[in-house]
Amino acid sequence: MARRNKFGLNLHPEVLKKNGRKQFVVLPYEEFVLIQERLEDAQHLLDLRRAVAGDKNEPGLSTNELRDRLGLARNGSRKRKPTASRRRKA
Secondary structure, three states: EEEEOOOOOOEOEEEEEEEOEEEEEEHHHHHHHHHHHHHHHHHHHHHHHHHHOOOOOOOOOOOOHHHHHEEEOOOOOOOOOOOOOHHHOO
């Protein structure tokens, strides 16, 4: 019997019993992989939240400061460094 849970997963578990007690659950492989992916996503989200919380008191950069550090022009393209041919013309 398929069950949709609060995470939007449509699971088809097969419960195996031993001595009348639930012991194991068998899932189709695709559902198992999907659960693994969701767990990895959740772990990444937790890691990100911890990192952001740890940086709360760190000074930040403005967009313009970041562009300058990365050598980007205001429109997002790379700033041109003067080449030898351009320097000779000046």
